[in-house]
Amino acid sequence: MEVVKAVVFKHNADVKPLLDTFNQMVNECMTYASKNNISSPMKLERSLYDHFKQKYGFATHYCISACRVACGIIRSWKRLVKKGRTDHNKPPTFKASAIRLQKELMRFKGDKIVVTVKPYSWIEIPLIIGSYQKRFIEEWKKGELKIGEITLLNNRAVVAFKREVEEKEPNGYASVDINLMSLDILETKNELKYRKIDLKKLYGIRVHYFEKRRKIQALSKYKPETSRRLMEKYSERERRRVNDILHKITTAIVREFVENGVSPILEKLKGLSYNATRNKHAKRKNRKVSSLPYRKIQSFIEYKMAWYGYKTYYIPAKGTSKTCPRCGRSSKTNGQVYECRYCGYRADRHFVAGINILGMWGVGFIPKVLNELIEREGLSRGDKIL
Ligand SMILES: [Zn+2]
Known part of the structure; x- marks a missing residue:
């Protein structure tokens, strides 16, 4: 399976003009989309592409990205309106100063990111690399990691490292x-x-x-x-x-x-x-x-x-803190110690929750083993906890 880890790098490059322009593009997209009742990024892009090219001259992918972000924001806003969690008279705005850079817009070079702004025009963003980040770069250099999306912010960049790992069968x-x-x-x-x-x-x-x-x-x-x-x-x-x-x-x-x-x-x-x-x-x-x-x-x-x-x-999460691990009946617990009102079973309430969680997953326990552990750790007394 493919796994992804987002690693944050700091940088000092001046990317504010780029982020500000992108922010403006997204807000323009949202205004246009609301006015013309457009919800599909493709349709929005077709309508705005020429205008954006002329006005900003940015690489095509910024236009695509702005339309996607705008439609995403509108969609989740509409969902909230439907649930009554936000005012439908207050349309959303895009406040974030960030761009998600797809691979068409950037190249990761290990010590820097090269970002395409306009066709044949790039900016270089040198990265500040600590020991944590270094580990990932070394693995990337060895070819063990791949680069996914990069999110660019004012003084940091979030790099998604991807790796192919074999799914392991747990032995517990x-x-x-x-x-x-x-x-x-x-x-x-x-x-x-x-x-x-x-x-x-x-x-x-x-x-x-x-x-x-x-x-x-x-x-x-x-x-x-x-x-x-x-x-x-x-x-x-x-x-x-x-x-x-x-x-x-x-x-x-x-x-x-x-x-x-x-x-x-x-x-x-x-x-x-x-x-x-x-x-x-x-x-x-x-x-x-x-x-x-x-x-x-x-x-x-x-x-x-x-x-x-x-x-x-x-x-x-159903009844994990109320069910008695010994007799299976339900008791309410006050305080840190669980006590079953039917069979008198007594143990730390969080320990009981743990047994029930594992039980619901299909891991059973022999009562003797449970009792031994409770005895060993003193889990039936209130004094060990907090
Ligand atoms: Zn019980």
């Missing part, structure tokens, strides 16, 4: 249960292994930036512009710090899974990220901090595993 599975304060992993290979990865630091960061945002919010009455600018700055900083931690954690998990040859089993959280911020009850709960990035954690694990040829599997 591991459930990854994502919780507010911990990631809980239950691994089955030869023996059952359970561990918690602490997410308190991540939670702390989210709380910290929540406080920051609240203070900035208070400023918005008197200094709206400053408030907006600060909000953007701190949101970006939060995003970066959160991503940083998530990358470190998921890289470590994936390294271990790959070493042991196990595939992760995750819960499919359909629609959760939206509901978690919108539904009234959750909104009150989440007002404290930005919501936990479930999807991000899952996608990091998934694409990092895929890079080594391992698939990630999903099971529906």
Whole structure:
């Protein structure tokens, strides 16, 4: 199977004029498309091609790309209007300063990217290469990696490296249960292994930036512009710090899974990220901090595993924290310890979720093995947790 990894390179080249012009093209496309009720990129391109060629003189692919981007934005905007999530009187605009460069528009040279702007006119973008980026370039030079699309931004370029890997058959599975304060992993290979990865630091960061945002919010009455600018700055900083931690954690998990040859089993959280911020009850709960990035954690694990040829599997998130692993009946849990009201089974609630996730995937356990693990790790007591 082919796997893709996006690697970020910094650069200092002045690409602003190029990005600004492209931005203008996309916005022009959107205005034209809305006015003439066009939704197909092909049709839009046929209508605008001559005009664009004359006005900008850019290589043909920019025109194609602008039409595609414009139609994509309009399409997703219409979808949101239909669902009642956005105002149909406020048509979208293209604010991003970015271009996705297909291979017709650029050449990757290892230390730089050469971008075609107009026919027979290029700009060179020298890349700043750190040790992380160097690894990919070396593999690319050896022919092990290919270049996919490149996204060009004001001071960075995101290069998609592609590789052909053989799909590996896992010799075990591991459930990854994502919780507010911990990631809980239950691994089955030869023996059952359970561990918690602490997410308190991540939670702390989210709380910290929540406080920051609240203070900035208070400023918005008197200094709206400053408030907006600060909000953007701190949101970006939060995003970066959160991503940083998530990358470190998921890289470590994936390294271990790959070493042991196990595939992760995750819960499919359909629609959760939206509901978690919108539904009234959750909104009150989440007002404290930005919501936990479930999807991000899952996608990091998934694409990092895929890079080594391992698939990630999903099971529906249904009753995994309520079902008793011993008798199969459903009990509600308060606090950190799960206790079955029918058979009295007692264990850490996240451990129970892990067993249920693996169970839904078809991995069964002998009760004796479970009991031994619970005993060994002290998982039936409340004291070990948090
Ligand atoms: Zn039970």
